[in-house]
Amino acid sequence: MASQYDLIVIGSGPGGYVAAIRASQLGMKVAVVEKAELGGICLNWGCIPTKALLKSAQVFEYISHAKDYGIDVKDASVDFGGMVKRSREVAAGMSKGIQFLFKKNKIEVLNGFGKIQKGKKVEVEDDKGKKTVYQAKNIILATGGRSRELPAMPIDNEKIIGYRKAMVMDKQPKKMVVVGSGAIGVEFAYFYNSIGTEVTIVEFMDRVVPVEDEEVSKALERNFKKNGIKVMTSSEVTKVDTKGTGCKVTVKTKKGEEQLDCDVVLSAVGVATNLEGVGLEETGVKTEKGKVIVDDYYKTNVDGVYAIGDIVHGPALAHVASAEGIICVEKIAGENPQPLDYGNIPGCTYCSPEIASVGMTEKQAKEAGYEIKVGKFPFSASGKASAAGHKDGFVKVIFDAKYGEWLGCHMIGANVTEMIAEAVAARKLETTGHELIKTVHPHPTMSEAVMEAAAAAYDEVIHI
Ligand SMILES: Cc1cc2nc3c(=O)[nH]c(=O)nc-3n(C[C@H](O)[C@H](O)[C@H](O)COP(=O)(O)OP(=O)(O)OC[C@H]3O[C@@H](n4cnc5c(N)ncnc54)[C@H](O)[C@@H]3O)c2cc1C
Numbered sequence: 001m002a003s004q005y006d007l008i009v010i011g012s013g014p015g016g017y018v019a020a021i022r023a024s025q026l027g028m029k030v031a032v033v034e035k036a037e038l039g040g041i042c043l044n045w046g047c048i049p050t051k052a053l054l055k056s057a058q059v060f061e062y063i064s065h066a067k068d069y070g071i072d073v074k075d076a077s078v079d080f081g082g083m084v085k086r087s088r089e090v091a092a093g094m095s096k097g098i099q100f101l102f103k104k105n106k107i108e109v110l111n112g113f114g115k116i117q118k119g120k121k122v123e124v125e126d127d128k129g130k131k132t133v134y135q136a137k138n139i140i141l142a143t144g145g146r147s148r149e150l151p152a153m154p155i156d157n158e159k160i161i162g163y164r165k166a167m168v169m170d171k172q173p174k175k176m177v178v179v180g181s182g183a184i185g186v187e188f189a190y191f192y193n194s195i196g197t198e199v200t201i202v203e204f205m206d207r208v209v210p211v212e213d214e215e216v217s218k219a220l221e222r223n224f225k226k227n228g229i230k231v232m233t234s235s236e237v238t239k240v241d242t243k244g245t246g247c248k249v250t251v252k253t254k255k256g257e258e259q260l261d262c263d264v265v266l267s268a269v270g271v272a273t274n275l276e277g278v279g280l281e282e283t284g285v286k287t288e289k290g291k292v293i294v295d296d297y298y299k300t301n302v303d304g305v306y307a308i309g310d311i312v313h314g315p316a317l318a319h320v321a322s323a324e325g326i327i328c329v330e331k332i333a334g335e336n337p338q339p340l341d342y343g344n345i346p347g348c349t350y351c352s353p354e355i356a357s358v359g360m361t362e363k364q365a366k367e368a369g370y371e372i373k374v375g376k377f378p379f380s381a382s383g384k385a386s387a388a389g390h391k392d393g394f395v396k397v398i399f400d401a402k403y404g405e406w407l408g409c410h411m412i413g414a415n416v417t418e419m420i421a422e423a424v425a426a427r428k429l430e431t432t433g434h435e436l437i438k439t440v441h442p443h444p445t446m447s448e449a450v451m452e453a454a455a456a457a458y459d460e461v462i463h464i
Helices: 016-025 040-045 047-064 080-104 163-167 183-194 214-226 318-332 362-367 383-388 420-428 433-437 448-457
Strands: 005-010 030-034 108-111 113-117 121-125 131-141 145-147 175-179 198-202 230-232 236-241 247-253 256-262 264-267 271-273 305-307 347-349 354-359 372-378 394-400 406-413
Touching: 005 016, 005 113, 016 030, 016 080, 016 318, 040 047, 040 080, 040 163, 047 080, 047 163, 047 183, 080 108, 113 131, 131 318, 163 183, 175 183, 175 256, 183 198, 183 214, 183 347, 198 256, 214 230, 214 354, 214 362, 214 394, 214 406, 247 264, 354 420, 362 372, 362 394, 362 406, 372 448, 394 433, 394 448, 406 420, 406 448, 433 448
Parallel strands: 005 030, 005 131, 030 108, 131 305, 175 198, 175 264, 198 230
Antiparallel strands: 113 121, 121 131, 145 271, 236 247, 247 256, 347 354, 354 406, 372 394, 394 406
16 A cells, blocks of 8 residues: 555644644645544643633632722622633634644544554544554654543542543532642642632642652642641542442541541542553554653654654653654654753643742752752742732742752742743753843843842842
8 A cells, every 4th residue: 555644643632733733844744543632631631621720710719809909899609610611612712723723734634543553554443433544654653641540549430530520520529639739639629729619639749749849849738728728748548438428538647547528539640641452562562661662753663653742751741742743753854853851841830829840859959969059039029929919939940059050940929830931941051040140030020030049049139
């Protein structure tokens, strides 16, 4: 069979659709296989709909605190169904946008379940069971992930739910236990708590958002507790009894066992990869710990087969999937892209206060043997933060004492997710601490805190 396509991408998430568009720009004839909505988890069940829900929560919080800003508002109440509806509409709109982009870039969509076969073929089974085989010169697997399940908490989508159900519940639960305090867990914990659900977080590690700098974890825990979220760290859910009306959750803590009652348990303990039935065994594509093994350009051990996004090692983030997709197709097209620098990937968490970070934590920098200079600037000393009524949080920067290399940047506060790109760009350009101090930041902005934190590291800070 002659090659019908230069490239077939299986999965249309931020890895797959971005790879397809870049390939089309580079002159390839491209098809994308998708079994569900275009845009993958990110647009339909991840990044975007959660941010829509979080926006609703923030608007409600603003209205609830309107008096602080000199505004009288009476009788604000939560329309939970309205929040869910808005979130679904935003997601649907974004998915439609991908349809438009595919059309614009002349990318064909093959609806159905894709499976790779030997000889660079892809079998697509549609929802009626009809199978069609397509030939390609190259295939990219970008099948993404789903909620990981723990044996003690099998997801039943009624009382023990994953992130999908948490976005579209029929009614707002009165009491919720969130298991896991990574980005997904704390975003839902913040959302439900701020609209009036009683929320308990259970975290196995000794602090919330355990991948972040310790000071950020402490600040978030303090804020969550102040706002009524119960936080149980160094704790483990060992059993969930779903008999009866609600759930009885058994939690093993350092002090012994504790029972929690709730309507629903949200399992937010990570991501499992969608690799079942996609033809890995039949074609001999190698995996390790549930992820596809790839080289720096996302090539698997099988000629012409590539893998990107949540199904390969590295952080499970939309912007990482997209960056991998672009590098992968540029390499296929014969260009010479630089491999992705996994040490300079920003991570953002959109609860309130927001968290954003890039590079090493203070502990990691010390463990790596660096002699470091650390600077911290609190938003309580920022004019813009005061004016906005968002004085919680800080920017913390870490520099190598010897050469001034910017090793890490950690922020917690309002809108910090919009500020972290400065640190990513500066680190990419190998900007030193002194250069950052001399980079004039606009006043009044939250971003001045980055310059001031750098100045604090070198004992030149002005406003504290
Ligand atoms: C609740 C939640 C919030 C998140 N928030 C953020 C965030 O704010 N920022 C961020 O960077 N990341 C966030 N993420 C992570 C982000 O969504 C993922 O990292 C990203 O979507 C991964 O992209 P991907 O292209 O690898 O796969 P996915 O987005 O998972 O897309 C895979 C696609 O492949 C399709 N597919 C799977 N198997 C097949 C098959 N055999 N045949 C055909 N189609 C198939 C699926 O239907 C899906 O559409 C969040 C995730 C969740 C769950």
